[in-house]
Amino acid sequence: MKLNVDYQELFEQRHIAPNEQDTQEMLDAVGVNSLEELIAQTVPQNIRLKGAMDLPSAKSEFEYLNHLKQTASKNKIFKSYIGQGYYGVIVPGVIQRNILENPGWYTQYTPYQAEIAQGRLQALLNFQTMVIDLTGMEIANASLLDEGTAAAEAMFMQYSLRKNAAAKKFFVSQEVFPQTIDILKTRSQPYGIELVIGDHRTAELTEDMFGAIVQYPASNGEVFDYSDFANKAHEKNIKLTVAADIMSLALLTPPGEWGADIVVGTTQRFGIPMGFGGPHAAFFATKEEYKRSMPGRIIGVTIDAHGNYALRMALQTREQHIRRDKATSNICTAQALLAIMAGMYATYHGPKGIKLIAERIHGLAVLLSNALQHLGYQQENQAYFDTVRFNVGTLLNAIKAEALNNEVNLNYQGETVTISIDETTSVEDIKTLVRFFGKVKGINQNDIDVDALKGDLTSTIPASLARTSAYLTHPIFNSHHSEHELLRYIKSLEAKDLSLCHSMIALGSCTMKLNATTEMIPVTWPEFGNLHPFAPIDQTGGYMQIMDELNRWLSEITGFAAMSLQPNAGAQGEYAGLMVIRAYHQDRGDFHRNIALIPSSAHGTNPASAAMAGMKIVVTKCDEKGNIDVEDLRAKAEEHSANLSCLMVTYPSTHGVFEESIIEICDIIHQHGGQVYMDGANMNAQVGLTSPANIGADVCHLNLHKTFCIPHGGGGPGMGPIGVAKHLVPYLPGHAVVDISQEKSIHAVSAAPWGSASILLISHAYIAMMGAEGLTNATKYAILNANYIKARLEQHYPVLYSGANGRCAHEMILDCREFKALGIEVTDIAKRLMDYGFHAPTVSFPVAGTVMVEPTESEPKHELDRFCDAMIAIRNEIADIASGLLDKANNPLKNAPHTAAVVTGNDWDKPYTRQKAAFPLPYVAQYKFWPSVGRVNDTHGDRTLICSCPPLETYAEIETV
Template identity: 55%
Template sequence: MTAHRTPFTALERGTPFAARHIGPDAAGEAKMLAHIGYGSLDELTAAAVPEVITSTEGLRLPEARSEAEVLAELRSLASRNRVLHSMIGLGYYGTVTPPVVLRNVMENPAWYTAYTPYQPEISQGRLEALLNFQTMVADLTGLPTSGASLLDEGTAAAEAMALARRVGKVKGGVFLVDSDCLPQTIAVLRTRAEPAGVEIEVADLSGGIPAAVAERGVFGVLLQYPGASGAVRDPREVIRQAHGLGAVVTMAADLLALTVLSSPGELGADIAVGSTQRFGVPMGFGGPHAGFMAVRSQFARSLPGRLVGVSYDADGAQAYRLALQTREQHIRREKATSNICTAQVLLAVMAGMYAVWHGPEGLTAIARRVHRCAVLLAAGLREGGVDVVSDAYFDTVTARVPGRAAQVVATAREHGVNLRLTDADHVGIACDEITGRAQLAAVWTAFGVAAAEEDLAGLDERTGDALPVPLLRTGEFLTHPVFHRHRSETAMLRYLKRLADRDYALDRGMIPLGSCTMKLNATTEMEPVTWPEFAQLHPFAPLDQADGYLTLIGELADRLAEITGYDTVSLQPNAGSQGELAGLLAVRAYHRAAGEGHRTVCLIPSSAHGTNAASAVMAGMKVVVVRTAEDGGVDPEDLRAKIERHRSELAVLMVTYPSTHGVFEEDIADICAAVHEAGGQVYVDGANLNALVGLARPGHFGADVSHLNLHKTFCIPHGGGGPGVGPVAVRAHLAPYLPSHPLQEAAGPGTGIGPVSAAPWGSAGILPISWAYLRLMGADGLRRATQVAVLSANYVAKRLEPHFPVLYTGPGGLVAHECIIDVRPLTKATGVTIDDVAKRLIDYGFHAPTMSFPVAGTLMIEPTESEDLAELDRFCDAMIAIRGEIDKVGSGEWPADDNPLVNAPHTAAQLAGGWPHPYGREEAVFPAGTGSQDKYWPPVRRIDGAYGDRNLVCSCPPPSDYDG
């Protein structure tokens, strides 16, 4: 008798990655299928997914590879990028990420797998980190209220333009932009202004506001400080003139420069915007980076995006939360003033921690060294006979070399340095934190003045600074103790750990959020993001230095097109909301090119995510709401009526598929056909693509355009509320109208709508994550992941249905990849609210599902394919136990105003004091047999949101506030 022989080829590849990504094993999968009454995944798929949309052919993707093989491929791609020392500037700079921050924030799943802090009691760590960010920005800009980050500098400037128009006194006029603003910012402004009916006027404001412009009326002004050329000009006279015209003044400022230069607030500006990239965040070929906006106090409640505020919990302890959440787009919809849905939380945390690590003295020292490099550089050029354009600058100088600029740039490149070719006669040179003697020498050599290197000490001795004395910063900043007490690595490490321990992220347990797909973010996918070849490339580097990136971007775009059934994909949008806007702008441009610019009506189901309506308004469209039918789909009769009523002006239908209610609509193909027959386009929101990959393709069942959420379906982590990537995918007739970029022609079509993000390929630095996911999974793995996602949702729905009504189902009582359970009847009968259930789940060790969206008083649950059966059962057991607790309230066993639900969550501190409640301490904190060994303890009790909104505090409170 011989031993069983396993072929070597079967052994050498190891366990397929799909088996690591997908949670349930074969036994678990069989148990789940049996529970819902199906014999196989294919049988379930056939029953759940309408035949009319099902793809008959498999995905044409490369065969799945092992983790080691994929990392080797990525190493090969990375090696094809040439990372020269960048001195291009234009808002992107070399920086040193403190290793303690790199390892313990950027590379730490406790930080990058967290969700948006809508459940503040279990988000206190990242909320404190964001409050640090807000304090840092407010202090440096001299404006009292800062948001919790925006997407990048260009879009932050566009948000400031919209804010100025909204709150300013001038109801008309132009938005005046200084010609020394960053060119990509000006381009983004033009993209955003045109559909909003805003006229952009670009002018040289060094001599003040031109009289001809003033006569036309000016509602807002944008200044760059320092300018793109590097020049530092005193803006006070322009600001005085602008205010005299009733205009709102925005300054796009460099935070590092603000450690040595007067702040925008001190100079009279109303709004400050910019990027925090150079505060320890790698360039990443353009992103992701945290933009910022700070405003005067009177504009605080109009600030776009998210704002972290201070409130109190049930014991009166200070606690943090997102303030003014009623501004969020899922509530305001077409009345929203911005379509911003996410922030750049992970990157904002990094930038804030950079300031915590260095403190004001360290930041100032970095700034002075950067400035000194620029001064020496300019002095060497001048002594070598080169004309330096500005006498006052911070880190960037512009040299005039008539007819020689291209030659100088090329020579510098041969010596390992990238400079900015401004035009035929001018070269821009930017210094940064990592500029040193070698780079100065390379630049001097490129200009033909290498002798300066030989007398660097003498040059330093005889050269003064180039910061204008009237603009030097006076007074202290970053005075809060948080920016002073973590100087040793031990202290910093413990601070980061302490904050992480206050949060709940995927490294602790399941986050079953409907519509937000919190699946595995595999370590193999994440690892390449911090490789220097991907992390340290400037977005405007010559493309022959980015061959690896361009190959990766092209392959990812092609594979996403294959998966979705579209023809072309743009990866530029750096958030789902920006993908929506780009798609709608493409539709608008298509209609206008066809001579049908009057088509401006956008039909949107009432159940749609609020950013749909907000994006439509920003794209210059009129929103018409379509009713939702009782089964959770679009009401076909109302849709037909709206199509007929608006036939001549119909631009587009925006619909989420599967529906936001978690069901596959049977008549989606008919809906698409009806819209097309009326001359409109169909936009399928890709938020729920996790139910379609490998099973159906929107581009094949009638859709014309979709945005995709790479931070949902394609494994880029949510990062506590960002980063994200929202590519836009289109059929061929819309491809000419995809985003483009003036600084990189290869980033989009020449006929495109212009840029929707500051960088040509958006948040390119995290695209290796999704590329790796597709390469690891292959076609079969992706299809199976989708099938298991649908299986998991149906298993949860079936287990909970006897205890909570499942609100919407499709044929056979099945849901798609998420389900909605209804708590409203229980609330009516017992007084227990949806908030009580969500907070009680914390005591059981869970993050709550999505609350009250798309239906008030419900929970939308999406388990994803990554959770195994044990975790699914743990969640279902917790929900069933909570139902039992609700019954105790309903029966009168527990008082309606004093029970574990209304008092949840319970903290460890509560156990140490008196216990006045009619239930036991153990029942409070270890409910239904919840184990004590791995207990997650919330750091605060339930937070008073109304107090925080009425009393807006958005920067670090003094330590004395913690004492009482």
């Protein structure tokens, strides 16, 4: 036997599921001889790339992790006391292993199909309850992207609620975190909002101000009593936003008790690693009266079809795909996975545990302050929670040098040093700080007895600001404090949620592909998780290498000159790209260019993002095939030529088609002085075959949580970096704290300079292990799998749009509108799919009454067949309704989903069998996933909006409805 010592397992073979036999059978079903023939029939020749992408050779999984360990070692993990919104944390092992590292949690989709998402919805309701309790507010959402963007959302919500249309000023305390002020500058400019930055103690509040924001505690560490400021603001009809440290609220009077209208912040301190900037779940809480203006997702309590307690996303009419350019926000992604972790942190520790952690942090800060004052340093904060502040004058450089010698990072502002204590700080750490501060003054460490000072610690928080109200009183936060109890609680919720662990999630435009374990492993390495985003650049060599490589690779894939990795969501990338275009026009003196042409088929975030960027939206028509109506586009480009800013276009189209006229479309825009913004939602059909630059785009955002394998996490995290052509590079986002600015950079769009940096590792791993050939093959198989489903289903469901040769791209739209005559809505099909063990495809987008299917390259043929079998069986059930074999009102579709309680109950009043209800195909018994509730009643939930955990007796009341 001849031995092969050069064999290397390719990751591509693990990521792309169909084997050779599957491939041939699918090609036969599609009616082509080869994969290349299918691609030639699908992707227009005039946009095809001429050669292979210039990317490094693919690494095996083993090789990649070994190589990455070497790269990770270039990050120097110093003890961080920088603070400024980012702190060291202790991630409870039970949460890290069973949520953060668990595909049963991180591969779930956004909970639009509530009946198979009850576990995650409960975890997010817990998060909302935690936020409401700690802030003292009345309602909270289920997370935003980061503290800075949450503050910007608050500013815009205040602006939209103002009664005086002439009020265009927004007061910003100079002690708000600098990265937050940077984002406020970005968001205020398109609306002509004037930021008035100053000292809240001396500021003059005027009638032309609509809102204000303060930091609690302030960025310098001082805890101010803002109650008088709040009263003065309200006298002038000025609404007040408070950016609050959630850990401090265990000890400080919550803002809701002294006059806040909105409270925002980050829950990073609740067990989420710093990760060089993210991802972290921001919170947003406000008053009940503002619930319909609040951005983001809200989880609400309702009942199901049987009167049982159920949860779902509430007030969904505010979503961007409905309100479009009238939406109050462009937010599409939350930080669900991180919000769930933060909520579980509160569940695990409970109110007593959270208070003890907060008291310990505060106590160590007082200990440090007392010790340093014994050394002769003057503490400048009178009241503080975790941050002490010293003006060290000429000793600054010596302190900085000693800090580095001791592998410590402090925060330096001029001659002032601030030191922020966190959950990971120990008494030994305090001794280290005191020792080198003493050394700078020539004081021997033996003369400093820190232990002796431990017995005389008194809180610096004045009685007027000390919290007296209870929080986290619900039994959920008082029942799961042992690891066994929390583990079982986590698993009980996980069991209610369908994820990629169970079956394919064939969502059009959302690309639920494999999130490989090897891609996920490095995210929790301490070399990446424990790095502060404002750490000195010479300590971040590993991250710098990874981001430089990712920048170059994504630039090669897109054909662009450079990327900005800062936007931490797809919609954030849209906004960043449009702001870059805006800056480009204005730099050329074209301030009047503010018209954005947007096809009627566009994602709802497109017009919402354009409106936020200060643009006026002009909608262009689509033809009967779903393509952009070129002549209508041409006419509108000519009509608005003088003021044209850009076209926003998705490619392949939102209808799942490679439009033949795309180059002509881009040329029309350029002829009239506009820029082409390409929405990268459908890059899964482009990589290696064509590129945004190749079709003529100037800017494109990439959904790394789609094409490049960052998992959806139950509705976030995501990343939405933008690529730009050479002429737009100077305008890429900068940052107020870390110098990443280009020549003419716009202000920041995210709080951290590189967004949610730690999850960039996932996309880096995917590209490195796939290589150019693997990535190209992934695209080809995404197109093959989609066309195979099309071939199997098009005789049962009309396929709404297809390309010139009858092919779809990586997704297709199945038309279900004809069933409405039988009383069957597309929602009924979605709910019935749950009984077959599947999450529904995208419902009623981009066309009402349809489903959009995207299988991805990671699904094997037998899984595609299971899905097709389910869709065909449902179509046959619809046929039985048409023929009268099934009752028009009382049938498996109208009663779906069927829960175990209903199917196994003593009473069965349905005119079809239990077997038909629960096990409609032979494979279902083997793979059965039971929805935990019946069909959810959205109307009931919106009519009686409850967005926090109700008291236990409520559960019993609901069950008797």
